[in-house]
Amino acid sequence: MKRISAIYLFISCLLTASCGDNFLDKPPYGILTDDNYYKTEGDAFTALTAIYSYFGGEEGGGILEVLGYEFADIASDDCIKGGESDNDRPFVNDLAFYRALSNNQNIEQWWMYIYRGIFRCNALLDRLPGIEFRNNALKKRYEAETRFIRAYFYLKLVRIYGGTPLVDKVLIYPNDNIMMPRNSREEVHTFIINELKACIPVLPPKSEMNLAAEWGRASKGAALSLLARTELYFGNYTEARKAAKEVIESGEYSLEPQFGNLFFKNDYISNESIFEVLHQKTDGNGDETILPTYYRSRGSGGWGFLCPTQDLVDEFEIGDPRLLYTITQTGDRFPKKDGTIEIQNHTGYTCYSGYHARKLFYPETRRADRNRMDTNQKKIRYADILLIYAEALLEDGGDLNEVCNYINRVRERARNTYKWDPEAYGDTPEEKKASRMLKIPEDVDIPDVKPASGREHVRKALRHERRVELATESQRLYDLRRWGADYMKERIETAKHFTIPGDYRLRLPVFPIPQTEIDRLQGLIKQNEGW
Numbered sequence: 107m108k109r110i111s112a113i114y115l116f117i118s119c120l121l122t123a124s125c126g127d128n129f130l131d132k133p134p135y136g137i138l139t140d141d142n143y144y145k146t147e148g149d150a151f152t153a154l155t156a157i158y159s160y161f162g163g164e165e166g167g168g169i170l171e172v173l174g175y176e177f178a179d180i181a182s183d184d185c186i187k188g189g190e191s192d193n194d195r196p197f198v199n200d201l202a203f204y205r206a207l208s209n210n211q212n213i214e215q216w217w218m219y220i221y222r223g224i225f226r227c228n229a230l231l232d233r234l235p236g237i238e239f240r241n242n243a244l245k246k247r248y249e250a251e252t253r254f255i256r257a258y259f260y261l262k263l264v265r266i267y268g269g270t271p272l273v274d275k276v277l278i279y280p281n282d283n284i285m286m287p288r289n290s291r292e293e294v295h296t297f298i299i300n301e302l303k304a305c306i307p308v309l310p311p312k313s314e315m316n317l318a319a320e321w322g323r324a325s326k327g328a329a330l331s332l333l334a335r336t337e338l339y340f341g342n343y344t345e346a347r348k349a350a351k352e353v354i355e356s357g358e359y360s361l362e363p364q365f366g367n368l369f370f371k372n373d374y375i376s377n378e379s380i381f382e383v384l385h386q387k388t389d390g391n392g393d394e395t396i397l398p399t400y401y402r403s404r405g406s407g408g409w410g411f412l413c414p415t416q417d418l419v420d421e422f423e424i425g426d427p428r429l430l431y432t433i434t435q436t437g438d439r440f441p442k443k444d445g446t447i448e449i450q451n452h453t454g455y456t457c458y459s460g461y462h463a464r465k466l467f468y469p470e471t472r473r474a475d476r477n478r479m480d481t482n483q484k485k486i487r488y489a490d491i492l493l494i495y496a497e498a499l500l501e502d503g504g505d506l507n508e509v510c511n512y513i514n515r516v517r518e519r520a521r522n523t524y525k526w527d528p529e530a531y532g533d534t535p536e537e538k539k540a541s542r543m544l545k546i547p548e549d550v551d552i553p554d555v556k557p558a559s560g561r562e563h564v565r566k567a568l569r570h571e572r573r574v575e576l577a578t579e580s581q582r583l584y585d586l587r588r589w590g591a592d593y594m595k596e597r598i599e600t601a602k603h604f605t606i607p608g609d610y611r612l613r614l615p616v617f618p619i620p621q622t623e624i625d626r627l628q629g630l631i632k633q634n635e636g637w
Contacts, residue, residue, distance in 0.1 A: 158322065181201045204610075228275055253304060309326045330349050347498035360378065421574055434450055441530075509564055526542070
């Protein structure tokens with residue numbers, strides 16, 4: 107959603123009054139002091155826009171989006187940190203090698219910023235009943251959108267820390283008890299699914315939305331998809347399968363014919379995108395996301411973070427063109443705006459693997475100022491839902507023929523994807539192919555997964571497919587966590603050549619709770635075991 111100056115004023119007033127710079131030293135779940143706001147339907151829309159803006163990375167120039175990659179990709183087997191040196195954001199390496207302390211910067215910021223977002227949701231939900239709307243259905247939609255985002259925030263929390271305090275209202279200091287105990291993992295799970303189930307009948311399907319004006323807002327399909335993702339994470343395969351199947355049978359989504367178009371056409375509304383955070387240009391200026399700079403090679407003016415591991419590269423089968431759209435490497439050639447060539451150079455800093463993420467790479471022809479890029483973030487896409495359905499069906503004892511059918515839909519799109527990079531330097535496919543160091547053989551295609559190979563083989567094939575399809579899209583850590591500590595340990599240690607310290611069965615499923623919260627709540631919250 108596009109930002110307007112009133113929203114900046116709203117955000118400034120709200121956070122100054124309620125949080126300040128020392129958020130963790132004050133009641134962290136929201137103290138409403140602005141009694142002059144939330145009076146009109148327009149106020150409600152501005153507040154809802156501010157919630158979307160926050161969800162999309164407004165805080166700290168996009169810190170939530172950055173942290174999302176650092177947790178889900180760099181703390182997995184898919185990527186290493188990169189950066190100028192090991193001392194460039196060293197706390198990220200502490201996450202990646204599972205030696206983080208409870209005062210780790212990312213551990214503290216993830217908790218702090220997400221609860222700030224939850225505060226915004228609670229503030230609007232608290233005031234909505236008292237705001238008069240001309241159309242009551244619109245009022246209900248605003249409520250459903252806010253609850254959807256709040257549920258998304260809680261999923262972000264529970265997948266990192268396990269159980270956390272459930273705050274579903276604005277806390278008015280000192281009348282309410284702000285010393286809130288920690289809810290269990292199961293209680294957070296129940297809260298999320300109840301929120302989403304309440305949203306699904308209210309939110310409009312994509313086909314009833316004015317996409318020119320409403321793209322990026324939550325839909326019925328987005329709520330069903332988040333429900334499927336949540337239930338899969340918690341191992342409720344029957345419910346995950348049902349929710350994913352409803353999305354599939356809605357007929358509102360389909361796979362993008364060309365895999366690369368998911369990442370190269372940021373002003374394009376793809377039928378594959380189910381929920382998307384917008385960073386579209388407004389009046390010639392970008393929407394202040396720094397991600398393409400953060401994760402681009404230092405040799406091309408970036409900061410050199412998020413370097414795919416050799417283990418991830420080796421995961422791709424010969425003939426799979428998705429690898430071309432997942433990595434760049436030294437020697438790759440891309441055009442510049444003036445017609446000359448920019449040659450990638452990933453040497454001279456700590457990109458030890460020699461790779462950078464292609465999905466986040468902007469050729470010079472698409473770059474703006476360093477924090478003014480318009481790269482939309484596809485938080486949920488249809489290929490993920492097809493694979494969620496396949497996995498839930500598989501683990502629920504379903505028919506292997508049907509499981510393979512859904513895996514193979516994703517693999518078929520890969521087979522039909524160009525085996526050359528459309529954005530590489532050159533005018534013809536042959537010239538563009540020559541401009542990338544990686545060559546995908548034209549005469550080799552990846553095969554279908556066969557049910558006759560047996561359930562365990564199909565399970566391995568499905569896990570492989572999720573990895574190569576969704577690589578560097580902030581999903582990998584959560585897949586590893588659902589597949590168990592033993593599997594996760596083997597994968598991460600193999601990829602990164604180290605031994606996870608401590609009791610890995612306790613350490614791998616969650617990160618530590620911030621020590622600042624444990625201290626502030628005077629023992630109401632206990633540290634996660636193993637940390």
